Amino acid sequence: MQEVFVNMGQIRVLQTSGILTTVGLGSCVGVTLHDPVAKVGAMAHVFLAKSRPERDPNALPGKYADTAIPALISQAIAKGARQERLVAKLAGGANLFANLATNNLSIGAQNIEAVIQQLNLFKIPIIGKDVAGNHGRKMRLFIESGIVVVTTAGQESIEI
Amino acid sequence: MDAKLDFLRELGNIGASHGTTALSKMLHGERLTLVVPEAEMLSFSELGNFIGETEEIVAGVYVRMTGDAEGHMAFILPYPSAVTLANMLTMGSDTELTEIGKSALLEVGNILITSYINALSALTNLTLYPSVPDIAIDISAAIWQSILVNAEIADQVTLIKTIFTTPNKIELSGRIIFLPTEAGFAKIAEVLGLEEF
Known part of the structure; x- marks a missing residue:
C-alpha cells in the first residue's frame, strides 16, 4: 500500500487508498x-499556531494553524471531498521539555487550541484526538477506513 | 557564506571541546573524541528531511540560552549511548534508563552545555545565561521538532552540530547542538568583528 510521509509544515491528500x-x-x-463517502483523506503537520507574514512571508500554508486548516479543507475538496462530510482527528501538541514553556500555556497547547478554533470556524466535527502530555507521537491515517x-x-x- | 560557516564551525569547536572536557573529567578521564563540527544553514523544508522519518529513540537535554545573544542548545544521545553514559556516571549496570540514570544524564548534559556557553561567553565577552535544563527520552524527530518549534524557526535556521565518540570499545556517541537565533548569531558575529557576514 502507498504510504506518504507528511513532514513539518506540509499538507498531503490521498484518494481511495493508502496511508x-x-x-x-x-x-x-x-x-x-x-x-x-468520497474516501478522501488529508493530513497537515502544523508547526505553530499563528502565521507571521512579516517574519516568514513565504511559509508553506501548512506550517501555521490559521493558514493550514483552510488550505487542508480546500485541498481535500479539490480531490473530491465535500466539506459537510469532513470529519477531523488530531494528535500531538505535547510538551516534551517542561522548561520550554515560557508562559502558562505550552506551545503544544497553543497549537492544539488554534487548530480546534479553526476547525470550529469551518464547522468540522472533531471525532477523535490524542493530544497533550509529554511524549512524542506517530500518526497514520488509513484512507479507505478513515481510521487513525x-x-x-x-x-x-491506539486507534482514534 | 563559506566564511560564515567556517566561523560557525570554529565556534562549535571551541564550545564543544570545553563541554566534552568537562564531560571527560566526570567520566574519570575517559577520552572523548570530537568529530569536526558541522555548521549548516538549512531552509525550513530542508529541515523536514534533516530530521528524517526514522523512529530512533534518543535522550535529549535541552537548555535555552538567553542574555546578550539568544539561542537553543541540546545534547542528544542515541538510547544505547544514553544507557552507557548513565551507567558510567552511576556505576550501574542497567540495560534501560532508570530515574537515577536520567537525572545523572540531565546533570551531565547541563554541565556540558553550560561549559559550551561559558566558552562562547569568554570568547565574545557577551553575558550569556543558560536556562534550567530538562531531559526527554523520545523519538528523535519529536525531540528535534520540539526544539525547532520552541525556536519558532521562520524560513532558515543555522545549526552547529558537533559529534563526539570515544576511542575505547564502548558504545558512546552523541551530538551537541547549538542553534543561535538570527539576532543572536548577528550579535556574536558583530562583537567578533565579522559584520561582513
Whole structure:
C-alpha cells in the first residue's frame, strides 16, 4: 500500500487508498480530515499556531494553524471531498521539555487550541484526538477506513 | 557564506571541546573524541528531511540560552549511548534508563552545555545565561521538532552540530547542538568583528 510521509509544515491528500503518515509529532499537531463517502483523506503537520507574514512571508500554508486548516479543507475538496462530510482527528501538541514553556500555556497547547478554533470556524466535527502530555507521537491515517492509528514510543498503538 | 560557516564551525569547536572536557573529567578521564563540527544553514523544508522519518529513540537535554545573544542548545544521545553514559556516571549496570540514570544524564548534559556557553561567553565577552535544563527520552524527530518549534524557526535556521565518540570499545556517541537565533548569531558575529557576514 502507498504510504506518504507528511513532514513539518506540509499538507498531503490521498484518494481511495493508502496511508498518510507523520513521524515524531512533538509540540507540532497532526490534523487529518476524512470524507468517508468520497474516501478522501488529508493530513497537515502544523508547526505553530499563528502565521507571521512579516517574519516568514513565504511559509508553506501548512506550517501555521490559521493558514493550514483552510488550505487542508480546500485541498481535500479539490480531490473530491465535500466539506459537510469532513470529519477531523488530531494528535500531538505535547510538551516534551517542561522548561520550554515560557508562559502558562505550552506551545503544544497553543497549537492544539488554534487548530480546534479553526476547525470550529469551518464547522468540522472533531471525532477523535490524542493530544497533550509529554511524549512524542506517530500518526497514520488509513484512507479507505478513515481510521487513525497513534503510536507512542514504548507503548501500544491506539486507534482514534 | 563559506566564511560564515567556517566561523560557525570554529565556534562549535571551541564550545564543544570545553563541554566534552568537562564531560571527560566526570567520566574519570575517559577520552572523548570530537568529530569536526558541522555548521549548516538549512531552509525550513530542508529541515523536514534533516530530521528524517526514522523512529530512533534518543535522550535529549535541552537548555535555552538567553542574555546578550539568544539561542537553543541540546545534547542528544542515541538510547544505547544514553544507557552507557548513565551507567558510567552511576556505576550501574542497567540495560534501560532508570530515574537515577536520567537525572545523572540531565546533570551531565547541563554541565556540558553550560561549559559550551561559558566558552562562547569568554570568547565574545557577551553575558550569556543558560536556562534550567530538562531531559526527554523520545523519538528523535519529536525531540528535534520540539526544539525547532520552541525556536519558532521562520524560513532558515543555522545549526552547529558537533559529534563526539570515544576511542575505547564502548558504545558512546552523541551530538551537541547549538542553534543561535538570527539576532543572536548577528550579535556574536558583530562583537567578533565579522559584520561582513
